[in-house]
Amino acid sequence: MSEVLLAAEGMTRRFGGLLANRDVNIQLERGVLHALLGPNGAGKSTCINMLSGDLPPSEGTIRYKGEDITALTSYQRSKIGIGRSYQRTNIFPKFTVLENCRLAAQSRKPRPWSLLTNALRMPEAVERARAAIAEAGLSGREDRVAGTMSHGEQRQLEIAMVLATDAEVLLLDEPLAGMGSEESAQMVTLLNRLKATRAILLVEHDMDAVFAVADRITVMVNGQVLESGSPEQIRNSPDVQAAYLGHEAEHE
Amino acid sequence: MNSRTSTIFKLAVMAGVLAFPAFGSDFYAEMVAKVLILAIFAMSLDLLVGFTGLVSFGHAAYFGIAAYAVALMTPKYDPANLWLALPASILAAAAAAFVIGLFVLRTKGIYFIMVTLAFAQMAYYVFHDTPLGGGSDGIYLNFKPDATIAGWVPFDLNEPHHLYYFVVAAMLAVYGLLKLVLRSPFGRVLVGIRSNEHRMLSLGYATFRYKLAAFTLAGGLAGFAGFLYAVLFGFVTPEYLSWHKSGDVLLMVILGGMGNLAGAIAGAAALVGLQEIFTGMTKHWQLLMGLTIVAAVLFMPGGMAATPARIMARINGGKTNE
Numbered sequence A: 001m002s003e004v005l006l007a008a009e010g011m012t013r014r015f016g017g018l019l020a021n022r023d024v025n026i027q028l029e030r031g032v033l034h035a036l037l038g039p040n041g042a043g044k045s046t047c048i049n050m051l052s053g054d055l056p057p058s059e060g061t062i063r064y065k066g067e068d069i070t071a072l073t074s075y076q077r078s079k080i081g082i083g084r085s086y087q088r089t090n091i092f093p094k095f096t097v098l099e100n101c102r103l104a105a106q107s108r109k110p111r112p113w114s115l116l117t118n119a120l121r122m123p124e125a126v127e128r129a130r131a132a133i134a135e136a137g138l139s140g141r142e143d144r145v146a147g148t149m150s151h152g153e154q155r156q157l158e159i160a161m162v163l164a165t166d167a168e169v170l171l172l173d174e175p176l177a178g179m180g181s182e183e184s185a186q187m188v189t190l191l192n193r194l195k196a197t198r199a200i201l202l203v204e205h206d207m208d209a210v211f212a213v214a215d216r217i218t219v220m221v222n223g224q225v226l227e228s229g230s231p232e233q234i235r236n237s238p239d240v241q242a243a244y245l246g247h248e249a250e251h252e
Numbered sequence B: 001m002n003s004r005t006s007t008i009f010k011l012a013v014m015a016g017v018l019a020f021p022a023f024g025s026d027f028y029a030e031m032v033a034k035v036l037i038l039a040i041f042a043m044s045l046d047l048l049v050g051f052t053g054l055v056s057f058g059h060a061a062y063f064g065i066a067a068y069a070v071a072l073m074t075p076k077y078d079p080a081n082l083w084l085a086l087p088a089s090i091l092a093a094a095a096a097a098f099v100i101g102l103f104v105l106r107t108k109g110i111y112f113i114m115v116t117l118a119f120a121q122m123a124y125y126v127f128h129d130t131p132l133g134g135g136s137d138g139i140y141l142n143f144k145p146d147a148t149i150a151g152w153v154p155f156d157l158n159e160p161h162h163l164y165y166f167v168v169a170a171m172l173a174v175y176g177l178l179k180l181v182l183r184s185p186f187g188r189v190l191v192g193i194r195s196n197e198h199r200m201l202s203l204g205y206a207t208f209r210y211k212l213a214a215f216t217l218a219g220g221l222a223g224f225a226g227f228l229y230a231v232l233f234g235f236v237t238p239e240y241l242s243w244h245k246s247g248d249v250l251l252m253v254i255l256g257g258m259g260n261l262a263g264a265i266a267g268a269a270a271l272v273g274l275q276e277i278f279t280g281m282t283k284h285w286q287l288l289m290g291l292t293i294v295a296a297v298l299f300m301p302g303g304m305a306a307t308p309a310r311i312m313a314r315i316n317g318g319k320t321n322e
Helices: A044-052 A074-080 A097-106 A123-135 A151-164 A181-194 A207-213 A231-236 A238-251 B003-023 B026-052 B060-073 B082-104 B109-127 B160-183 B185-202 B207-233 B243-256 B261-281 B285-299 B303-321
Strands: A004-015 A018-029 A033-037 A059-064 A082-085 A169-173 A199-203 A216-221 A224-229
Touching (some): A004 A199, A018 A199, A018 A224, A033 A207, A044 A082, A044 A169, A044 A199, A074 A082, A123 A151, A151 A181, A181 A199, A216 A238, A231 A238, B003 B160, B026 B261, B060 B109, B060 B207, B060 B243, B082 B109, B160 B185, B160 B207, B243 B303, B261 B303
Parallel strands (some): A033 A199, A033 A216, A082 A169
Antiparallel strands (some): A004 A059, A216 A224
């Protein structure tokens, strides 16, 4: 059995009278790419926000490597190794690609009191940033101002920043959103490479990409987990077909 | 302006400032010293407004608290010890900023502006028309702090030239310190917070602590300015903490160009210079001042710091068109 890194049990979130997530159980294991599927409003974003600490759950427990981390905030979770990327590109648009990643890497050894250090020359942070940039396929773009790059490249940078924090759990919110087919293919290759050493949660709309990379798929509908299993299981599930895959199943 | 011409320009201005007392009258030397002190004040606010993205509208509180600290520490017929009064005044301002920061930094945007103003108004009324603040007239500082160390007198602040160079050194020290801070890992985090605080949190930064540290440092440096201001003019009044003063320093930062230390200095010089010119012209000088500020904001986006680059772009743009 592979090592479970992040596990949510009975995770529930209410917004007033609305049950955005109800009794969600999800496990992320090292070496496994776990995709979270569902139509708009199914509660995918609420789920990833609770896992990353952006949103506190109303009920339920979240464990990281066996320890209860339900009460930790997003920055505390980042520190222990849970990184996330955002659906709407969430970078530092005026900084260079290198500085975006360097700042991300600096968070591992922040050294806020060393006033005599030139941050731009912190060897460890710069090295880690460059490695993350290379891993995300942005080599040669280090000195570009992030906001001037193409949408696809900004999505890659979004991932590179998470990698620069040395996260072991990657929570990726629609990394393929708005990408062209070539960029998408690159990203899929990247995701396949990344999952070898990490646990990945992939929230995604792009069905082809999901079935190409996912080892495990959880389908959510109306804030609840409808079904969770291997891609094959999901593809053949009558419930899932009825609720979500309807059209695609007909085409095939 | 490329970095080399910019450096040459800064050095030339510095040389002018250093040589000034030899040529200018004492009246103008005092005005230059006033500009330098307000430059410290403006730079300290720029750390918050321009670099961290925190628009504080109550920065005069820390300026005034330190000014009152030195006035209250000065005995009636004796000078205070500079080496005690100076750090104590800065610490008083920084401590006030730390405590106020604990509250105000939980708010954002317009609410942050409102609560910083509210706390500054509270500080104002601690000194306004109270026995502690010496009534509405304030307190005279009959003696400037004494710099004697174990019988040795390195300089005497009662000498106008000594005081002038003490202020110059203070301004340079604050400029250098802030340059270091901004270059350091801490400073890069502040700039990251201004750009995208939410992402900084998700990257693992406890942004509240960073903002509190910046707020405290800015308060302490504003206190340094307030201390020098009290010493230069020899009296303190509640007006030092007033919201006008908070507005003035914000104007200096905006006029000079937010997020640029040299710009903050230029903004301080511009505001004091314009005040001097306009008060000489008419009783209704604030009308002229208002118009000038509106014009500056309209025609000089990015403030004075960005203007050389804009002029160069205009010139170069003209060339390519020909």
